[in-house]
Amino acid sequence: TYSHLLLAGLGEDPGKVTVLVHSDVDLQPTNRKDVHSHVDLQSTRRKDDLSLLPWVHVVEAFQAIKQPLPVNLKFLVTVAEGTAWEGGGTLNFTCLLTSKKRFLSGVRYSCITLDRSPGTRFPCVIYGLRGLCYFTVEVTGADDPSHSDAHSGVYGGVLYEPMGDLLFLLNCLVDERGKILVPGVLDDVVRGEEPPSRDAEPDVEELRSTLAVPRLAHKEDSRRLLLHLAWLPSLTVHAVEGAWSGPGARTSVPLRVKGHFSVRLVPDQTPDKVCLRFIEYLNKVHRHFRRSPNAIRVELTSSARPWVQDPDDPHLGAAQRAVRTVLGGRPILTRAGGSSKMAAVLQRATGGSVVALPLDLDMGGLKVLAAYLHEVGQLDTNWH
């Protein structure tokens, strides 16, 4: 996997507000051989890629009606190729921060677009996202990596089977209601904090039918569901990599297995601290409770800080007005459960405010972006 960073600017009018637009282009592998040398927008097919093209169309729209852009625009495009979860892959953000003086100077407002709405039909503006720690835990039975498996008919019964250890470890992460069991991880979760009434509670029936599950957790109470969707951490085990993943039945004893899980974090939790707790916990459980001679290795393969913006920031008000102008009704401010590496990074790097707009093209997404630029252009230009 590769990561690239593209920076671009449009306009340097000192009388205008400067808005930074972030988009993440994840190039999935295509048939094209030259994908590494060209950032070919046509080669990308992910819904996330909607985050860049609409901005191009909006700029073209202003040009078509011969109107000047109401703001100076800066584009920050992160390009990950066939990797990872949303938000910039393995990008090293140091390069961004060191170039801050030149590129980020004057940026007061940043906007990221999300392809996923936070599970509500209401038009909304997002002022917070959960962070993320993505872990792998590998259990290795054989010292020699070329020993990938044994045969259960020949050796079943005399081995400390790595799969058994992995199942035990993964089963110790959360209880049946999804509560994280790792000591200390929930210490920094502000207990009293609750979604204010502006955060829309999900429609339980709609949520259940979207997921097609028989029953949701937390007694299907809409307020508690909102809490667990965006205001509390969650943990998901994504996969167990074993010896074999094809069809049919094999009777091998995998001697090297790897579990994948991720934890969504909320403000006041930091990936560093959470990561340490998990590594410490899993090693302790393995050594003291499982007491298996197999080796384990816990790795943090990706992380993102949680992000939350002061909901009273005028920037969010401008975004809400833009949504209302286009879609009508009363757009809500809300926090969502997804993660974006760049939200917290931009907040820290610019010292300004960040807003996330869920971009639903069916719901007039392009017009919302144009209206957003218009509204932000009216804001105070006094900055620093």
Add this chain to the structure above:
Amino acid sequence: TYSHLLLAGLGEDPGKVTVLVHSDVDLQPTNRKDVHSHVDLQSTRRKDDLSLLPWVHVVEAFQAIKQPLPVNLKFLVTVAEGTAWEGGGTLNFTCLLTSKKRFLSGVRYSCITLDRSPGTRFPCVIYGLRGLCYFTVEVTGADDPSHSDAHSGVYGGVLYEPMGDLLFLLNCLVDERGKILVPGVLDDVVRGEEPPSRDAEPDVEELRSTLAVPRLAHKEDSRRLLLHLAWLPSLTVHAVEGAWSGPGARTSVPLRVKGHFSVRLVPDQTPDKVCLRFIEYLNKVHRHFRRSPNAIRVELTSSARPWVQDPDDPHLGAAQRAVRTVLGGRPILTRAGGSSKMAAVLQRATGGSVVALPLDLDMGGLKVLAAYLHEVGQLDTNWH
């Protein structure tokens, strides 16, 4: 997957003993398009396929030296295509049993060849194999099978995640030392029974280094290791099928996951009874202890009865003499941990005795087979 049964005979001399030879040809998918219409031995590359060709060579050898075969031979070839574990795939044995009168009449002795030696360097003759129950357990979150996954950023925290349920269930199968925790499953395991001294205890150091593991189970006591290798049941979790098995990290919540595990059985256990216990147990654990609203489905996808032969049967003595003639030393009689569907089936269908020869071509395997036919030819022809 397809299964076929090939029957062939060579010689009908009433003055000779009739020996049935079983071999299992597992056709792995090849590049050839016509693999379904031809049983092409060259298209098979599995070590197991050694079980048929050597017999052909042995017959040719007798012909080359112009010696009559010392026995009447019957070939029973089971052909599975790209399936399952050893021993005949999804073959329906009814067809074998109903044709018993014609094809199996007069068969007193049956021989199966195994490509896997039971973990000992000593030449040996095998008089017992463990049985097998192969299970899958599927946990389904979404009612609608087209809902294959959700996104942990959007929905993490409000779902009863099927993976969590599956990990919990699989973790309840055995304890950390490999003891099966399912009530009743060990009831039929004869406790007092122990390997007699003729059964060779494994060389601990050799076993450990073959597997390249840091430590074996059961305190690395060679007698206890032998017990667990062949005289006691074992359970292995082979794989967890999740939503994704490719490289990289995905943050999906699989809504349909499936675990694969198998249980090796010992005499007095029957697949039917064991199967019922497992299905009952997993459903009970899920309903009463996990209390998740997700649906589970436990399936027995394959099974084999355990097989054990009276070690005093003269047939085994003949096989031992054959091994001694070719390889020297004192071949041991032993039981092994693998499984063969046909061993128990042939024992029941013929009413005669069955022997298994581990076929190591480096150790003069072909000569052993020829010597075996010679020795069996000397046995009493009075039968029925």
